[in-house]
Amino acid sequence: MSFINTLKLTExxxxxxxGGVHARRRKLLEKIEQQIQLATNPDYTPSKTAWVQGxxxxxxxxxxxxxxxxxxxxxxxxxxxxxxRYGSRPIELAKGKNAIALAGxxxxxxxxxxxxxxxxxxELDAVLQAQANFGKKKVDKSAS
Numbered sequence: 001m002s003f004i005n006t007l008k009l010t011e012x013x014x015x016x017x018x019g020g021v022h023a024r025r026r027k028l029l030e031k032i033e034q035q036i037q038l039a040t041n042p043d044y045t046p047s048k049t050a051w052v053q054g055x056x057x058x059x060x061x062x063x064x065x066x067x068x069x070x071x072x073x074x075x076x077x078x079x080x081x082x083x084x085r086y087g088s089r090p091i092e093l094a095k096g097k098n099a100i101a102l103a104g105x106x107x108x109x110x111x112x113x114x115x116x117x118x119x120x121x122x123e124l125d126a127v128l129q130a131q132a133n134f135g136k137k138k139v140d141k142s143a144s
Contacts, residue, residue, distance in 0.1 A: 024128045025119055028086055032116045035071050039108040072108050080105055084115055086131040091124065 037044045046066040051059045072082040080102040083090040090098040100111060118124060 020132070021122075021125050021129070024086075024132055025122070025125065028084075028119050028124070028128065029116060031085070032112055032119065034068055036109055036112045036116070038068060038070060039072070039105070039112060071112075072102075072105075074105060078104060080108060082108060082111060086128060089131060089134070091127050091131060093127070 034046060037046075046068055047063045048066045049061050050064045052062045052064070053059050071085055072080050074080055082100040082102055083098060084093065084100075085091065092098045093100070102108060102111060
């Protein structure tokens with residue numbers, strides 16, 4: 001008896017991802033994690049690799065600081081307004097509400113951690129789908 005005959009063989013079927021939901025969720029989770037780091041760690045500076053031309057004219061790959069915009073704004077009265085963004089647009093968390101009012105800057109990390117768990121659990125999938133489809137042209141296939 002050969003070794004191949006001793007194995008349990010099956011047909012390979014690639015798993016279908018749920019229409020991009022997992023990719024959108026993963027993308028938002030990465031950005032939320034970046035914001036949590038920005039809120040909790042004052043020394044956090046994300047970096048990216050870029051080609052930079054040196055004085056001798058030769059291009060080299062170098063790690064440079066990456067610019068990350070904060071999702072929160074500190075108001076004059078000490079409160080904080082936090083938005084959750086997908087791309088450059090804030091996500092509408094409830095009808096007509098796209099920001100979260102917080103008592104202070106110390107709450108930002110905790111609230112972002114809660115939102116991260118909500119995204120992981122799929123609570124914002126419908127909102128992410130709407131954000132992803134925003135601005136796309138609708139094609140009417142019945143007119144042809």
